[in-house]
Structure formats: structure tokens, C-alpha cells
Amino acid sequence: MDTAPGSVWSRVTGLTDMFATPLRTSHYLELMNPLWTTHKLQARVVSVWDETASARTLTLRPGRKWRRHRAGQHVRVGVPIGGMHHTRTYSISSAPGRDDECITITVKAAPGGRVSQHLVRNVVPGDYLPLGLPQGDFVLPDAVPLRPLFITAGSGITPVMSMLRDHAARGDLPSIVHLHYAPHPYDVIFAKELAKLRDDHRRYRLRLVYTRERGERSPAERHFTAAQLQEVCPDWRDRDVYACGPQGLLAAVEAHWQGADLSRRLHLERFHAPWADLPGDVPGGRVRFARSGLEVESDGRTNLLRVAEDAGLNPPHGCRMGICHSCDARLVSGCVRDLRSGAVVNEHGATVQLCINAAAGDLELEL
Amino acid sequence: MSFPAHLSDAAIENFGRELDAIRDEVMDSRGDRDRRYLLRLIRIQRGLALGGRLVIFGSLAFLPEWLWFLPVVALGTLLLAVAKILENMEIGHNVMHAQWDWMRDPDIQSGTWEWDSVCPSDQWKHSHNVVHHTWTNVLGKDRDVGYGMLRVTAQQRWHPFYLLQPVSTVVMALLFEWFIALHDLEINRLLAGKRTLAETYPMLRRIGQKVAHQTLKDYVLWPLLAGPFFLHVLAANAVANVVRNVWAYVIIFCGHFPEGVHYFSEEEVADETRARWYVRQLLGSCNIDGGRLFHVFSGNLSHQIEHHLFPDMPSNRYPEVAPRVRALCARYEIPYNTNSLRRQFGTTTWKLYRFALPVSVAAPA
Numbered sequence: 001m002d003t004a005p006g007s008v009w010s011r012v013t014g015l016t017d018m019f020a021t022p023l024r025t026s027h028y029l030e031l032m033n034p035l036w037t038t039h040k041l042q043a044r045v046v047s048v049w050d051e052t053a054s055a056r057t058l059t060l061r062p063g064r065k066w067r068r069h070r071a072g073q074h075v076r077v078g079v080p081i082g083g084m085h086h087t088r089t090y091s092i093s094s095a096p097g098r099d100d101e102c103i104t105i106t107v108k109a110a111p112g113g114r115v116s117q118h119l120v121r122n123v124v125p126g127d128y129l130p131l132g133l134p135q136g137d138f139v140l141p142d143a144v145p146l147r148p149l150f151i152t153a154g155s156g157i158t159p160v161m162s163m164l165r166d167h168a169a170r171g172d173l174p175s176i177v178h179l180h181y182a183p184h185p186y187d188v189i190f191a192k193e194l195a196k197l198r199d200d201h202r203r204y205r206l207r208l209v210y211t212r213e214r215g216e217r218s219p220a221e222r223h224f225t226a227a228q229l230q231e232v233c234p235d236w237r238d239r240d241v242y243a244c245g246p247q248g249l250l251a252a253v254e255a256h257w258q259g260a261d262l263s264r265r266l267h268l269e270r271f272h273a274p275w276a277d278l279p280g281d282v283p284g285g286r287v288r289f290a291r292s293g294l295e296v297e298s299d300g301r302t303n304l305l306r307v308a309e310d311a312g313l314n315p316p317h318g319c320r321m322g323i324c325h326s327c328d329a330r331l332v333s334g335c336v337r338d339l340r341s342g343a344v345v346n347e348h349g350a351t352v353q354l355c356i357n358a359a360a361g362d363l364e365l366e367l
Numbered sequence: 368m369s370f371p372a373h374l375s376d377a378a379i380e381n382f383g384r385e386l387d388a389i390r391d392e393v394m395d396s397r398g399d400r401d402r403r404y405l406l407r408l409i410r411i412q413r414g415l416a417l418g419g420r421l422v423i424f425g426s427l428a429f430l431p432e433w434l435w436f437l438p439v440v441a442l443g444t445l446l447l448a449v450a451k452i453l454e455n456m457e458i459g460h461n462v463m464h465a466q467w468d469w470m471r472d473p474d475i476q477s478g479t480w481e482w483d484s485v486c487p488s489d490q491w492k493h494s495h496n497v498v499h500h501t502w503t504n505v506l507g508k509d510r511d512v513g514y515g516m517l518r519v520t521a522q523q524r525w526h527p528f529y530l531l532q533p534v535s536t537v538v539m540a541l542l543f544e545w546f547i548a549l550h551d552l553e554i555n556r557l558l559a560g561k562r563t564l565a566e567t568y569p570m571l572r573r574i575g576q577k578v579a580h581q582t583l584k585d586y587v588l589w590p591l592l593a594g595p596f597f598l599h600v601l602a603a604n605a606v607a608n609v610v611r612n613v614w615a616y617v618i619i620f621c622g623h624f625p626e627g628v629h630y631f632s633e634e635e636v637a638d639e640t641r642a643r644w645y646v647r648q649l650l651g652s653c654n655i656d657g658g659r660l661f662h663v664f665s666g667n668l669s670h671q672i673e674h675h676l677f678p679d680m681p682s683n684r685y686p687e688v689a690p691r692v693r694a695l696c697a698r699y700e701i702p703y704n705t706n707s708l709r710r711q712f713g714t715t716t717w718k719l720y721r722f723a724l725p726v727s728v729a730a731p732a
Binding site (some may be wrong): 018019020021022023027028031039040080082083084085086130314316 | 397398399400401402410413414417468469470471472473474476481482483580581583584588589
């Protein structure tokens with residue numbers, strides 16, 4: 001249903017909202033079906049499916065406010081754990097426009113990762129999870145005839161899976177080379193579906209590399225190297241590369257394409273902001289939160305969102321990786337360091353993303 | 368009456384530390400159970416509000432059989448009143464105290480919550496959370512001592528205006544939400560020239576907007592839906608609002624006015640430590656005994672003492688904290704004022720009558 005401003009629906013609810021004040025019509029619709037709300041977006045967990053021992057696919061039916069994603073995009077998922085609301089970003093692994101109007105996310109339980117473990121172990125069909133709208137520009141262009149090279153590792157396969165499924169469903173799979181890394185054969189997420197794609201589509205070439213499997217290769221050869229790339233994909237210079245995976249892999253890929261002066265062909269999807277190498281002795285400082293009147297000591301490595309939360313504050317936040325700008329706050333005075341670049345900002349009145357900045361000396365935030 | 372003389376400063380500090388320990392323990396144990404409680408309560412409340420209005424409309428089908436119409440419309444009105452009571456007291460009041468901010472649920476935040484009352488939530492948060500909870504029962508500071516129009520203790524100087532108290536309290540009970548809305552304007556200071564109209568205007572505007580939305584809903588739009596039965600629905604909505612007002616008045620007046628409650632002077636609270644602040648909250652607040660449902664309907668303000676000690680603790684935890692606080696008070700021989708609704712409201716009403724007259728004898732402590 002069209003819920004955009006100016007639509008018939010929004011005009012109707014504009015009127016019925018006056019009957020519902022101080023709430024909105026949507027709050028009462030939620031009583032009947034949480035997917036009908038317009039004041040927030042939720043998704044119902046329709047089913048869960050274990051891909052591997054530690055990765056699970058959740059099939060979600062988003063509420064009415066959802067708009068169709070583009071293959072490769074990610075979405076913020078809210079997870080209440082212990083009564084507290086947490087938000088994390090996951091790539092959508094399903095193709096856009098499925099007949100059942102559902103989407104899937106595939107989550108790998110990270111060791112020590114509270115949210116990912118909860119999603120993999122505790123979420124059951126029938127649960128409702130708050131959802132954001134699809135975001136991100138890690139997508140294949142629509143028009144250009146394309147010959148992509150996918151380099152993925154672990155759960156980094158999820159956005160690429162969405163692209164593969166999208167093209168396979170439309171029957172126009174382009175010439176694709178896919179290099180995927182996983183610790184062992186049994187750790188490969190979507191292993192069966194990938195094998196079937198390879199068997200059905202001659203233009204899709206898949207190479208699986210097992211990084212922890214003992215074999216004829218040395219440990220160094222089991223990870224991304226120039227020689228390996230040359231072997232798997234001799235025409236890599238002519239292809240657009242889409243890479244998603246852990247820091248180490250992305251750094252190696254980035255360095256390789258930069259070295260070849262082909263950065264323009266490089267598309268990376270990161271799930272942690274890549275932190276800059278900070279010297280061991282970066283100074284922290286006292287962080288003052290002007291509006292709440294709190295003051296705490298912080299080191300120079302902990303992001304300010306965490307500092308604020310540890311101080312008992314509850315700033316709005318989203319991705320926790322510098323993408324969504326939900327946690328933006330004004331720097332009243334002092335100095336912050338961008339953990340991604342190491343750059344220092346000391347411009348008073350500047351807007352600071354709390355989740356990717358740390359204290360660099362004493363500072364004051366409008367929070 | 369001021370601080371208990373039998374306690375040394377060190378003893379009071381110890382007492383404060385014990386209360387801090389209770390607070391820390393409960394706050395650390397907040398979790399899924401609490402979240403489920405609140406979400407369920409909110410669902411029930413919204414269901415009751417919608418259901419009440421539907422039953423009111425359903426009752427119109429019985430007209431002109433008044434014998435059938437009256438009990439059904441009374442049921443609908445009661446449901447709506449109960450919804451409004453839950454919304455204002457156990458949900459609104461407590462959410463706006465930031466009791467549920469820890470959940471980080473973007474929909475349930477003290478900063479953005481708006482309640483079903485003519486009083487705008489941001490103004491209420493100032494007059495209530497900032498002024499009343501900080502300066503509880505300090506004469507000349509806490510404007511909730513008599514709400515600027517009642518004399519509730521002999522320590523307030525008498526004025527002929529207070530002779531009206533037996534009448535003005537009835538009016539106040541019936542129109543309680545309107546008095547709360549106007550409370551922050553400090554009309555008496557405005558009349559005394561201590562506050563300018565220009566200072567007051569922006570607040571008045573905010574109140575005006577909120578009043579417009581609220582009255583449009585209850586007294587125009589829903590009644591209009593009933594067509595020829597406009598007045599029937601309007602009357603039912605008005606009664607629901609009045610029932611809520613009277614209930615809120617009764618519970619809230621039992622918080623700080625019953626017999627045995629203490630008031631303080633500004634000198635007494637100068638340089639007050641956190642522990643002495645605790646003692647003041649204790650001596651200045653009164654609980655009401657009752658069952659589980661009674662506590663929920665009173666917004667757990669029947670645990671006024673615990674609420675004043677720990678204003679940002681989720682209200683569903685007050686019942687489990689109360690016996691511990693009470694035992695602690697017994698150990699330190701600090702009075703803990705709790706009694707039945709009948710006794711607490713009875714002595715409150717008696718005080719309001721007595722202090723309407725120019726009696727200046729201090730109440731027996």
C-alpha cells in the first residue's frame with residue numbers, strides 16, 4: 001500500500017490520527033497486526049534455516065512500510081536482548097521482489113558477538129524484529145553490460161548471493177568469476193545452491209578456497225594472493241570486482257587493485273569500519289556530555305558511542321560503523337579522532353559520528 | 368519537623384549507601400521480564416481505549432431503551448477511564464521519568480513520549496521531574512506543596528483565599544488534568560508581577576496546542592462520529608476524563624499530604640548530601656497499602672516512597688523494593704509512612720479542611 005505523503009492512505013490516516021492523538025492510527029493498527037504500522041517498521045520472522053553449524057538464515061516478512069531492496073544492499077535489524085534494544089547491519093541475501101514478499105538475512109554467530117549469537121540461537125518464527133530500510137551502494141549497475149568478479153569470504157557471501165539469485169531468477173546471469181574463501185568445506189554458506197548455480201550456468205565460474213583445510217597448499221596460498229587471482233581469473237584487469245569479507249581480505253584486495261591502478265573497478269562492502277593503525281600510546285581524555293552534565297574519562301580507542309553508553313546515556317544509534325549517521329552529535333569543544341582514518345577533528349560545532357570517533361584529548365559533546 | 372535527631376551524620380551516610388546498594392542491585396537486574404511487562408501493559412491499555420470507545424458506540428444501538436443503554440454506556444465509559452488512568456499513571460508518568468529509557472527502544476523514550484492529558488509532556492517533565500522531585504516538600508521550592516493554591520501544612524502562612532479549600536479541592540479533583548497543565552505557568556507569580564506575560568506566552572501556546580488536540584478528540588471528533596447522538600458520546604468521554612481526574616487526584620494527594628508527612632525549609636536542605644536527600648524523600652512521601660492491581664492502577668504511586676527514592680527505576684520493581692526499604696527504615700528507626708487508602712486520603716482531606724482555617728499550631732508529628 002502506498003503510504004507516501006500525499007497519498008490517499010496518508011490523507012485518511014491524517015484524519016484518523018486526530019482521533020488517536022497523542023498516538024497515531026498506526027499505534028492501534030499495530031494491535032491487530034504489527035506489520036501494518038507506519039510509525040515504525042518491523043518484520044516477522046517467518047522461518048529459520050541453518051546453513052552451517054554457525055550460520056542461520058532468517059526469512060523475514062517486512063511490514064507495509066518496506067520498499068524493495070537492490071541486490072547487494074544491507075539493512076539495519078533491531079534485536080532486543082535482555083530487554084535492551086540493539087541494532088546491527090546485515091546484508092540481504094535474498095533476491096529482490098520475491099513472490100512471497102519476504103527477505104532473508106544470513107547471520108553467522110561471531111564468537112563473543114552477543115547480537116549475532118542471539119539471532120542465530122534464540123530468534124524463533126513468530127518473533128518481530130525492528131527493521132530499517134534497505135541502504136547501501138554495493139549494487140551492480142542496471143544498464144552497463146557487466147563482467148563481475150566476486151571475491152567473498154565467510155558470511156561476506158551474503159550480498160553477493162542476493163546478486164547471484166537476482167540474476168539467476170531473471171535468467172540473465174552475466175559472465176561471472178566468483179572466488180570464495182571459507183575455513184572448511186562444511187563452513188561454506190549456501191554451498192549447495194552455489195554448486196547448483198555452477199552446474200546450471202556455464203557463464204558462472206566458482207572457485208572455493210578453504211583457508212584452514214590441510215592439503216597440498218601452504219597456509220599462505222590458501223589466502224588471497226596475486227598468483228592465485230591470476231590463476232583463477234586471468235582477465236581480472238577487465239572485470240569489476242565486488243568484494244565482501246573480513247578486514248584482512250578487503251585490505252589485501254584493496255592493495256592489489258590500487259597497486260594495479262584499477263581502484264575505479266573496486267567495490268568493497270565492509271561490515272566493520274576499518275580502523276586506522278593508531279600508535280600504542282594515543283591519548284584519550286575527559287569526555288563531557290553537555291546536555292546531561294556527565295563527565296567521564298575515555299581512552300583514545302573506544303568509540304564515543306560506547307563511551308556514552310557506558311556512562312549510562314542512550315544516544316540514538318544505528319549501524320555502529322559510520323554509515324547511517326543516526327548517532328551524529330555536535331562537538332562543542334575539544335578534539336576527536338576518526339578511528340577509520342586516524343584524522344583528527346577539532347572544528348567546534350562540527351557534527352561528529354559517535355560510533356567511529358574516539359576522544360583525542362578532552363572534549364565536550366552536545367549530548 | 369526535620370531530620371531524625373537520633374541519627375548521626377555517619378549513620379545517615381551509611382543509610383544512603385544501603386539504599387544505593389538496593390538501587391544498583393535492581394537496576395543491574397533489569398531485563399526481558401521488565402520489557403515484556405511494559406509492552407504487554409501498553410497493548411492492554413491501547414486495547415482498552417479502543418474497546419471502551421467501541422462499547423460506547425455500541426451502547427447507542429440500545430437507545431431509546433435507557434434501561435439497556437445506561438449499563439452498557441457505563442461499561443464503555445469505565446473501560447475508557449481505566450485506559451486513561453493506565454496511560455497517564457503506570458505508563459506515561461513512568462516513561463517520562465526515564466524509567467524505560469534503558470531499553471533503548473526508540474518508541475519508548477522519555478524525551479519523545481506524549482501522554483493523553485491536556486498538559487504538554489515537556490512542561491510536565493520540568494515541573495515534575497526537575498522541580499518536584501529535586502525539591503520534594505521543601506517549602507518555597509517544591510510547588511507541588513499545595514500546588515500554589517492549597518494550604519497543606521501549618522508552616523504555610525494563612526490567607527483568606529484558603530477558606531475556599533473545601534470547595535476548591537473538589538473543583539481541582541474534577542478538573543485535575545487542567546490544573547496540572549496550568550501548574551507550570553505559575554499564575555500566582557504572574558499575578559504578583561514576579562513573572563511577565565512575555566515569559567509565559569510560549570508555554571501558553573504549547574498548552575493551547577495540546578488542549579486543542581485533546582478536546583478536539585474527546586469533545587468534537589468522536590462525538591461527531593455518533594451523528595445525532597453527539598451529546599451522548601461527548602458526555603461519556605467527559606465522564607471518563609473526570610473519573611481519571613478524580614482517581615489521579617486521590618492517589619497523588621495521598622503521596623505527600625497525609626498525616627505524618629514532613630516538610631522542610633530551604634535552610635534545612637542547604638548543603639544536603641545524597642544520603643540526606645534520601646532521608647528527605649522518605650520523610651516527605653507516603654505509601655498506600657493495596658493489592659497488585661491497585662498498585663498498577665495507581666501507577667505504582669502507591670509506592671510513592673520508593674518512587675521518590677528511585678524515580679528512574681522501572682515502576683514494576685517498586686513492589687519488590689518496598690519491603691527492603693521498609694526493613695531498612697525500621698533498622699535505622701526512620702518513620703516509613705504507609706497506610707490504607709482510606710486513612711491516607713482521610714487525613715489528607717481532614718488537613719485540607721483544618722488548614723483552610725487560620726490555625727497555626729504545628730501539626731503533632
